[in-house]
Amino acid sequence: MLIKKAKSYGFCFGVKRAVEIAEDSKNAVTLGPLIHNPLEIKRLAQNYNVNYVDSIDKIDDNIKRVIVRTHGIPKKELEKLKNKNIEIIDATCPFVKKPQEIVEEMSKAGYDIVIFGDINHPEIKGVMSYSVHERVFVVLDVKELKNIKLKEHIATVAQTTRKINDYLKITDYLIQNYKEVRVFNTICNATFENQDAVRELAKEADIMIIIGGKNSSNTKQLYNIASEYCESYLIENENEINPEWFKNKKLCGISAGASTPEWLVEKIISKIKEVTWN
């Protein structure tokens, strides 16, 4: 049986980079889990002694290095870390760093700031903290925006994982109602690249195996797309594989959610090869 991986799958650039940083930072702690995958968290703990703490207050004197994860953290928390006698390793995704810098610069230049995103998401908590003034507004839709009276000059950024069409609804409204709107497209295409790739592969495959957490929303999305085109299964580990699935199939496509490490993908491919041997 032929096995083919999607052109793009699994970790995005920022997560790959953060995991490599963690592997290079033995005995560090991360502020919050580095990634939404318990197997990977366990691997980093066992092989590199990189564990995680829930908050800065839980960093005791025995800990000498702390890793800031891809989402970034609020500016004040970074300052709090700097006041500790500790090495700070910044794994903030460069695509998240960008809106942080934009918000800082634009707020200094006197612009009202509109952030399209979820105010409860760590990334957004970090990004908004970089405004030097209080006129920073986080919205999820135009309805929320209508309740806010902004000044004539506005700068806007988006949470990296949002959909561009939803952001355009926000920018259209702003352009219609204000004199100058400085739009920074800070959306990262990684999520959508995985989706496009799974669609492309599912069209030619006879069966698709999607690897990732059963309650991971981006993994479920990949599974839903694949299901439109062929028989598809969402699995978390190799033990779930049923040899029956592959009977009379020629091409098996593989994709994985954004939190699925490469080693897990390889393990599952080996298992598929094993069960379909002969």
Next chain:
Amino acid sequence: MLIKKAKSYGFCFGVKRAVEIAEDSKNAVTLGPLIHNPLEIKRLAQNYNVNYVDSIDKIDDNIKRVIVRTHGIPKKELEKLKNKNIEIIDATCPFVKKPQEIVEEMSKAGYDIVIFGDINHPEIKGVMSYSVHERVFVVLDVKELKNIKLKEHIATVAQTTRKINDYLKITDYLIQNYKEVRVFNTICNATFENQDAVRELAKEADIMIIIGGKNSSNTKQLYNIASEYCESYLIENENEINPEWFKNKKLCGISAGASTPEWLVEKIISKIKEVTWN
């Protein structure tokens, strides 16, 4: 019979202002006709000796004052005027001056410039001339934009008379494809205010009289809107009025195209009153 004028009609702010400037500038010439209305051009010539010339080269030594009309003129032509021994009276509409200033400032700051408008329109010829570099692109739709490879940072303005929804198609495309888009909404609502007002009035009127040139596109647009709601007539002068139109009508609504002077509106209202008397 009751006669009611639309809440907004006729000259926009910029044209009103330009006509007042012309009335205050006896013996001047305008560069191109001040307004698309031959009756008004004639009145300014007869009462104020304000005539027009087609080009700067036709300004001879006998002429001591020149009026720049609402559309503005290219920067180089303004410089050419400054080199003549002549008083320059600038009647450029402030809403046109704004995009000129923005294009100058943004090009100096290194932005690529995208102008949404008609490259053959005098307003756009003026606006684009204010760029200090050559990377200024005038487009009418997204198709044209797709043929241009822009730099990552773009500033954009629109011709003042364009529709906002068409401009949003341009800005949506730019936002999707480039890192920073600095959108200046330079569209003037005057045209649309006249349209909204004619619609509102036509709903309650029994008959609508629209005053303006029969080949003026904005006047025809007003007539089309009025016709949707009640019996409507487009006239250029008071001689076209037919008393029969007003039989059994209670409320007559009045609107006028953007180049129709107020004195003509008043003349026509007097005539309607005259023919409907008793």
